[in-house]
Amino acid sequence: MDSSVTSTELTATDASLFIPGPATPYQGDIARYWDGEARPVNLRLGDVDGLYHHHYGIGDVDHSALGDPSDSESEKKLISELHRLESAQAEVLLGHLGEIGRDDTLVDAGCGRGGSMVMAHQRFGCKVEGVTLSAKQADFANNRARELGIQDHVRSRVCNMLSTPFETGQAAGSWNNESSMYVDLDDLFAEHSRILRVGGRYVTITGCWNPRYGQPSKWVSQINAHFECNIHSRREYLRAMADNRLVPQAVIDLTPDTLPYWELRATSSLVTGIEEAFINSYRDGSFQYVLIAADRV
Ligand SMILES: C[S@@+](CC[C@H](N)C(=O)[O-])C[C@H]1O[C@@H](n2cnc3c(N)ncnc32)[C@H](O)[C@@H]1O
Ligand SMILES: CC(C)=CCC/C(C)=C/COP(=O)(O)OP(=O)(O)O
Numbered sequence: 001m002d003s004s005v006t007s008t009e010l011t012a013t014d015a016s017l018f019i020p021g022p023a024t025p026y027q028g029d030i031a032r033y034w035d036g037e038a039r040p041v042n043l044r045l046g047d048v049d050g051l052y053h054h055h056y057g058i059g060d061v062d063h064s065a066l067g068d069p070s071d072s073e074s075e076k077k078l079i080s081e082l083h084r085l086e087s088a089q090a091e092v093l094l095g096h097l098g099e100i101g102r103d104d105t106l107v108d109a110g111c112g113r114g115g116s117m118v119m120a121h122q123r124f125g126c127k128v129e130g131v132t133l134s135a136k137q138a139d140f141a142n143n144r145a146r147e148l149g150i151q152d153h154v155r156s157r158v159c160n161m162l163s164t165p166f167e168t169g170q171a172a173g174s175w176n177n178e179s180s181m182y183v184d185l186d187d188l189f190a191e192h193s194r195i196l197r198v199g200g201r202y203v204t205i206t207g208c209w210n211p212r213y214g215q216p217s218k219w220v221s222q223i224n225a226h227f228e229c230n231i232h233s234r235r236e237y238l239r240a241m242a243d244n245r246l247v248p249q250a251v252i253d254l255t256p257d258t259l260p261y262w263e264l265r266a267t268s269s270l271v272t273g274i275e276e277a278f279i280n281s282y283r284d285g286s287f288q289y290v291l292i293a294a295d296r297v
């Protein structure tokens, strides 16, 4: 074999010829990360009702649903409660998409295992197209859609959200649920702006560092290292949207709404070690959990 052939070139000439490789080495790292992810805090919560999320929760904890800690069912109840809060988060995101008809198409950029896509279809009856870098996640999401008999409406594929196969103006709505910290925001919003029809709605729920704090705090740096991501500032979101025909219609600080989820999660047996960084950065004001809904003009 010609030793000058690089591994990147090999990817393009072997059996994976028809599957585009990652656009950058970083995207290759992220694809591997999510292909290998199997944390109980995500799988056991998803097992509650078959909606598998990779995002966090919002809303008040229902202490009556948790029962007594000595209760033999207390762990199960805690898992159900965390899952309820994560699904509540997705409902709030979907609620900001506006009027969506059955004939519309929605795009989930960075769709994970597809929980939000299933919820979107159940809510609007429409088609939902998802993209993820991870083949394992796309297979998982497509298997779930088949099990639910909604595979004609809900589809996930392995694809870079910065360069999607969707037609210009095809989408009535699109979103990033905790997936925008893996990409350049100018590139991201240029692509959403392209695929959204004029008058369409874009929604993101994201963690962003707070310009009022000054620079990313040590907690924010810890979260970046933990997930191999690159958290942007609130200012960067608004600037990149303005530059890409996305006009904010709502900017909601969800930080107070997500803290109860983290405080509850920190008491569970499913902790991953990142809880302290989220709790401390939300409390010291260096990090915010934000929803931004924007109109494509
Ligand atoms: C934290 S998970 C969020 C998953 C999902 N949005 C949810 O709420 O459950 C981040 C997701 O972003 C995806 N992602 C990161 N960079 C991407 C890119 N450039 N193109 C497509 N997906 C990407 C990952 O593959 C992963 O599915
Ligand atoms: C708000 C921010 C900064 C999010 C970073 C992106 C991310 C990894 C989200 C949660 O994924 P997960 O559900 O797989 O994580 P965990 O295993 O911690 O529940």
Ligand SMILES: [Mg+2]
Residues within 6 Å of the ligand: 041, 042, 053, 054, 055, 056
């Ligand atoms: Mg999770």
